[in-house]
Amino acid sequence: MGTRIEALATAVGGRRLFAPGARRLADTAARQCLERAGRNASEVGLLVNTGLYHDRNMGEPAVASLIQEDIGANPGHPPTAHRGTFSFDLYNGACGVLTALSLLDALLASGTIGLGMVVAGDADPAPRHSRGVWFSPAGGAVLVHRDHTDGGLGPVHLDTFPEHAGLLRSSVRWETRTAAGDGHGHGRNVLTIDRDPAFAEQALECAERSVRAWAEGEGTALATVDLLVAAGPDPDFASALASRLGMESAAVVGPEGPMATAHTAAMIGALEAASLHGWLPASRKALLVSAAAGVTVASALYRA
């Protein structure tokens, strides 16, 4: 019995004024993902949004509920002749997708749901007013189900290195406008992301430590891994991690093209790239790794 990836999709935005926001990007990816799987939205039992930087920094309700309504996943009145959809948001930076997949794996295994979807979408919530937005607007969706064959997603291991928590911090706080401001008010709530230049290297080091410790604890020889799928702070995170881990014989893939600079959807981008190359379906043992603020590292094995 294993939880398997049924379909993947991504969507990228633009930087022009009326480019789609985070929710629209997640909507697009979710719809395409369902289409690729030949599924109806009403079949989704749980929808988890892991996108962090929402349109207008909305705090309530969960963005997942808006996406659920947008894609038509049992939005209405319970007729009791059918299973409904439950949705919520989960935040764990770029490790959110793997964290959410571990919860879906559990709920699928218990039979509480029959089909699960993780979506992610981030975009600058207030272009020209935010500071330090380093990621490009992108969304992603991954659909998972459970079947009776061996393999699928293994346990997701989460590690944190709080001594490096200060390397990436973000918050929305009120800033009073100075005389040089635009003069329309007294201030504004502004998103500020402070990303230390050392963050990428530190995240890489934490990922290496975490994976090595986890592999040793699990008795998994990294040499037996034939595919590394990784997403981190830099587009070259996957190849740099493979090099550190000495995984010369494994295929290595990260998010590609415009998804290379995505934020929470980057892991979905990496999985989609691995799938499009044909590596994920052919892999006997794939290692999935993501690294995020915290520093948080998520890792899991996936057997196709």
Place this chain on the structure above:
Amino acid sequence: MTDRETWMALEGGPGSDAPYRSRLAGVGVAIPDRILTTEALMASTRHRTSIDLERLTGIRARHVVSEGEDSLSLAVGAATDCLAHAGTDPAELDVVISASITRYVGGLAMRFEPPLSLAVKEAIGAPGAASFDLSNACAGMLTGVFLLNDLVRQGRIRKGMVVSGEDISGLGANAARQVRSVLSRQLASLTLGDAGAAVVVERAPQGAAGIDLAGFTTLSEHSRLCLAYPARSGPGATMYTRARTIHKVAVEDSLPLLAEVLGRAGIDVGDVDYLIPHQTSARAIRKGTKVIAEQFGGEPKHVVVNVEDYGNTASTTHFLALHRYLEEDRFRPEDRVLLLSFASGLEVGVVLFTVGELAGGHGHAH
């Protein structure tokens, strides 16, 4: 559809084949000392209103944060209190979930990265726990319990904590500058109070009482009835709620869902000893109870109303009320308690549990 399939994502009930059973091991709270009465809040409104908020809601006062308190300090305070009641060593926690709507740290700075749960688990001494933040409006804590219940029942974890620090009264302060009448969409913000709450969910010993059933669904056609954003006029946030509509649809749409829950649990509504609904206003709770009684031909033995001195403390309301009743020794071990959540989304969630040994860590026995 099999007989066990339901509209809600439900887990538990008689005949359930999970290898383990979960239970609530302890509940903790952190309540700010400062009190803001409804009278004082309404006296602070910018526009002259004739709103008798206390009569409308039953809320006499709410606790609000002072300088130096925020979402994180409330969460850490509640988590520490919870560990003491649960008799849990923080190092035993496998998972820590922070489930607050507000994530203010260091004043009204809303934290996005790193997750608040990371700071909480470090502060309480649970560095090895997996951690993440969860956001599901006022259903956040109950959603966390739903997830931990699933993980414990399958043996994936032994113990986990859901914690929330709601520094949310600032929405009331912002609303006080805008509200003109009872029709204002910011009226509901005036009911909010601050509090932290935490609960430990753990594997129950063989044969022990615990969580009988947990479930959730999202009726997302109502997802836009309550929306909150960073404020445009000052620090903190602003919330716009169609309060009457949300209450109406919550009650109407939840009736068939409640029937599912009772059916799966194999009980009647009269078998519920204590119903603890989300605490928005005394009037709304009484109206909802009346509809339940009409629909089901009976009602829970006790319906808990805890808004008078706390207001609506968002995701923490169920556990604030539960903690109070535990401290007051109200429960017998055999009592069956139904936590019922209605939240923006529209989220409808339940956790049905038998008190068992939970009372032992609280009140006089503690």
